[in-house]
Amino acid sequence: RSSRCCRWTQSRQEVAGGERPLDLPVPVLSLQLSNTAILHQIRRDQVTDTCRANSVSNRKRRVLTPNDLKHLVVDEDHEMIYCYVPKVACTNWKRVMMVLTGRGKYSDPMEIPANEAHVSSNLKTLNQYSIPEINHRLKNYMKFLFVREPFERLVSAYRNKFTQKYNTSFHKRYGTKIVRRQRKNATQEALRKGDDVKFEEFVAYLIDPHTQREEPFNEHWQTVYSLCHPCHIHYDLIGKYETLEEDSNYILQLAGVGNYLKFPTYAKSTRTTDEMTTEFFQNISSEHQTQLYEVYKLDFLMFNYSVPSYLKLE
Numbered sequence: 001r002s003s004r005c006c007r008w009t010q011s012r013q014e015v016a017g018g019e020r021p022l023d024l025p026v027p028v029l030s031l032q033l034s035n036t037a038i039l040h041q042i043r044r045d046q047v048t049d050t051c052r053a054n055s056v057s058n059r060k061r062r063v064l065t066p067n068d069l070k071h072l073v074v075d076e077d078h079e080m081i082y083c084y085v086p087k088v089a090c091t092n093w094k095r096v097m098m099v100l101t102g103r104g105k106y107s108d109p110m111e112i113p114a115n116e117a118h119v120s121s122n123l124k125t126l127n128q129y130s131i132p133e134i135n136h137r138l139k140n141y142m143k144f145l146f147v148r149e150p151f152e153r154l155v156s157a158y159r160n161k162f163t164q165k166y167n168t169s170f171h172k173r174y175g176t177k178i179v180r181r182q183r184k185n186a187t188q189e190a191l192r193k194g195d196d197v198k199f200e201e202f203v204a205y206l207i208d209p210h211t212q213r214e215e216p217f218n219e220h221w222q223t224v225y226s227l228c229h230p231c232h233i234h235y236d237l238i239g240k241y242e243t244l245e246e247d248s249n250y251i252l253q254l255a256g257v258g259n260y261l262k263f264p265t266y267a268k269s270t271r272t273t274d275e276m277t278t279e280f281f282q283n284i285s286s287e288h289q290t291q292l293y294e295v296y297k298l299d300f301l302m303f304n305y306s307v308p309s310y311l312k313l314e
Helices: 004-017 025-053 090-101 131-140 150-162 168-182 188-193 199-207 209-214 224-228 241-254 274-281 286-302
Strands: 072-075 080-083 142-147 237-240
Touching: 025 237, 025 286, 072 090, 080 090, 090 241, 142 224, 142 241, 150 168, 150 199, 150 274, 150 286, 168 188, 168 199, 199 209, 199 286, 224 286, 237 241
Parallel strands: 080 142, 142 237
Antiparallel strands: 072 080
């Protein structure tokens, strides 16, 4: 196969093992590259092992339908597929994908307004292709995703969607339902507005069996396992939020665009941290913590996140 996937593996091997004159920077670079390649291999193996151990791939060996592929953004020009996970730098990665697919329309990802990056017509997703085209791309393109500690991602989603006054659509769509189900003696105003959901109520809503029976989770708190299907789709690269910049620039380098495109570096001052997450979980009963861990367990295991030290599991 002369796919991008194989081309980038080849170029990496040449850097790592080719003949070269004695010139210090090149071996140093190649060592970094091969170390990074090993790191990504370990991450891929972890996913494979978790899928196998939980026999997720065999249990209901369900075939993916185009509807399952709505989160996979396709870049034809560089033969890349990015599965976006909300609350894991997905706005900046969508901006980067717009630069890559824009054929010169944009050069700096940060000149693209955030709301523009989330307009679905600005990027092409894999579900828009025919089945043979989908299979060809899944087989030949370089596929990657970014993950984050599951509970930190969850707190980030809660803070963003339920504690910001401007997110009225989320308050109406989910907040009112959560208040109705989880709050005894709710006021008429709270039932109408749904804009003061407590984190404990949000957690109770997530672990309530009725919730998932009724409809799939919203993408902002849906598991990575359900959004990106890592037991069915073999991702070449798994980036982590904790090493966002290095992992992102490594991917751009493999895509052959690293010389002119760098991942945006700015750090949000409002970013959800581990300390904040610990704080939010203080008021959650150990019973609810245990049930919530079960919901996100595959994400913890698959992406090698240990059980948080603040949890009081039963």
